[in-house]
Amino acid sequence: MGKKQITSKMRWLPAGFVLLVTLAACGGGESEESGTAGAESEGTEEATLVLNWFPKSQMGGFYAAKSQGYFEENGLNVEIQPGGPEVSTIQMVAAGDAEFGLAHADQLLMARNQGMDLVALGASLQNSPQAFMYHADAGMDGFEDLNGRKVYVEAGIPYWEYLKSQYDLSGVEQLTYTGEYTQFMSDHQSVSQSFVTSEPYFMERQDVDVETTLISESGYDPYNVVLFVTRDYLENNEAMVENFMQAYRPGWNYYEDNYEEVNEVIHEANENIAPEELKFESEQQHDFVYGGAAEENGVGHMTTERWQELIDQLYELDLLDEQVEPEKVFTTEYLTE
Numbered sequence: 001m002g003k004k005q006i007t008s009k010m011r012w013l014p015a016g017f018v019l020l021v022t023l024a025a026c027g028g029g030e031s032e033e034s035g036t037a038g039a040e041s042e043g044t045e046e047a048t049l050v051l052n053w054f055p056k057s058q059m060g061g062f063y064a065a066k067s068q069g070y071f072e073e074n075g076l077n078v079e080i081q082p083g084g085p086e087v088s089t090i091q092m093v094a095a096g097d098a099e100f101g102l103a104h105a106d107q108l109l110m111a112r113n114q115g116m117d118l119v120a121l122g123a124s125l126q127n128s129p130q131a132f133m134y135h136a137d138a139g140m141d142g143f144e145d146l147n148g149r150k151v152y153v154e155a156g157i158p159y160w161e162y163l164k165s166q167y168d169l170s171g172v173e174q175l176t177y178t179g180e181y182t183q184f185m186s187d188h189q190s191v192s193q194s195f196v197t198s199e200p201y202f203m204e205r206q207d208v209d210v211e212t213t214l215i216s217e218s219g220y221d222p223y224n225v226v227l228f229v230t231r232d233y234l235e236n237n238e239a240m241v242e243n244f245m246q247a248y249r250p251g252w253n254y255y256e257d258n259y260e261e262v263n264e265v266i267h268e269a270n271e272n273i274a275p276e277e278l279k280f281e282s283e284q285q286h287d288f289v290y291g292g293a294a295e296e297n298g299v300g301h302m303t304t305e306r307w308q309e310l311i312d313q314l315y316e317l318d319l320l321d322e323q324v325e326p327e328k329v330f331t332t333e334y335l336t337e
Contacts, residue, residue, distance in 0.1 A: 044077040045240060050092050051083040052102040055270040057263065057281035058197070058225050059102070061124060061289075061299065064262045065251025074243040082270065090116060093230060099237070100229055100244060104128070105222035105310055106158045106319075112329060113320050117231040120330035121241065122248055122300025123223035126292040129285060130159060130224075131212040133184075133194035133203070140191070140211070143218060147171030152184060152192040161317050162220040197284040201277055222310050223302060224288070245334035252299040255282075256290055300335050 051059050062080060065071050071078045081098065083089055089101035090111045103111075108118050132151075134140050143163060150173045153160050163169065175183075177193050184192045185208050194200070196212050203210045215221070227248065234241055255262050263278040293301045307326035314320045 044072060044075050045243075046079070047076050047100060047240060047244060048079045048081055048098040049100040050081045050087065050089045050098040050102070052089050052104070052225065053083045054273070055080075055082055055266045056198075056273055057259070057266065057278050057285060058125065060255040060259060060262055060266065060282065061248065061252030063251075063265050063269070064255040064258070065247040067262060067265045068251070068254055070247035070250045070254075071244070074246045076240070076243050076247070078244070080269070090118070093118070093228065093233075096230075096233075099233060099240070100227060102225050102227060104224050105226050105307070106314060108226060108228055109311060109314055109324070109329065110158075110319055112324060113322075118228050118329070119231050119234050120223070120302065121227045121229065121245060122332075122335055123226050123302050124252065124300060125224035125285065125288040126294050126301070127288050128159075128214070128216050128221050128224050129195045129197045129288050130215045131194050131196045132191050132215070133199055133210050133212045134191045135188040136209040136211050138189055138191070138211075140213070143167045143169075143213075146191060148189075149173065150175055150183075150187060150190040152177040152190065154193060157193070158222075158314065158317070158319060159215045159218075159220045161319065162313060163215070163218055165317060166218060197281045197288075198277070200284075201280040220313060223306065227300070242334055246336060249299050249335065249337055252289065256286070298335060298337065300332075302330050302332055 049062060051062075055063070059080075062078075066078055066080060083102070089098070089103050090107060092098045093101040094111070094116045102124075105120065105123065108120055111118055132140075132146070138149075139145070144167055146163075146167075146169055148171050152175050154177045155174075181192065181199075181202070184190050185203075185206065192199070194212060196214065200210055200212060229241060259282040260279065263275060263282060266278060267273060267275055289299060293303065304326045307330055311320065311323055311326060311329075315323045
């Protein structure tokens with residue numbers, strides 16, 4: 001099992017920071033959208049993008065596209081709405097309350113299984129940063145070593161169902177993940193779900209020495225932060241989709257070299273996420289966004305093979321009733337520089 005070690009170098013913060021860990025690890029907080037390049041131009045069309053969480057670095061390309069005027073240059077005035085634990089981007093887009101949304105690839109497939117005809121337009125993260133986090137002295141060498149431990153994980157999350165199908169995890173004491181880490185920090189044998197782009201930052205701030213193992217090392221690796229629309233919207237508003245996608249890659253390309261500048265815009269939209277956290281997240285997510293297939297083919301690239309593999313995995317887990325053809329759930333037609 002591959003490991004990524006985070007060694008604490010910062011001094012201990014006040015006890016009240018534990019509450020901040022709970023809130024900020026979720027990127028929480030209501031926010032006002034900001035970062036518009038200029039006043040709305042005459043002739044621009046309105047569109048709404050709803051995020052799959054509160055504003056953070058994983059949405060950096062979209063905030064860059066707005067703050068740098070790329071949307072406006074393509075005739076769009078895009079409102080970026082924050083998500084959160086009570087927001088279902090899939091339900092909002094399916095209901096017509098937003099034109100564009102963000103979700104993970106497995107979420108889109110399971111929504112389709114429930115009758116929602118959604119189409120993925122671009123995968124902002126080529127690989128999933130979802131991981132298990134554990135104390136450096138926990139003695140974890142493989143997924144089988146989860147047995148005999150308390151594991152904090154969201155019930156029914158697809159990758160957990162996949163891991164249980166691939167490994168004998170009958171000895172795991174499964175506890176509900178709540179985003180609160182006090183119990184995890186006090187129990188050096190426990191394990192928690194996490195994102196390598198965020199939770200290790202808070203552990204470092206708390207002088208807790210942790211390591212992480214990516215879930216993708218098990219073979220389950222869905223695209224993350226996938227931009228999507230309904231098929232009906234795509235077919236009836238193709239010009240709008242084309243205009244939006246004209247700003248998609250330029251936004252992400254700008255963010256790669258100017259993330260600290262754009263992070264100021266994100267921080268204005270979500271004051272509960274610290275600039276230092278945004279910097280950590282931006283640097284940790286770089287290879288997830290710009291590496292892999294994206295290095296040669298550009299940000300957002302998707303393949304039939306990756307979608308087919310995910311469809312097969314979810315079908316084998318009985319999370320899909322049928323094996324839909326990949327070409328029905330995604331398109332790269334609108335991915336342009």
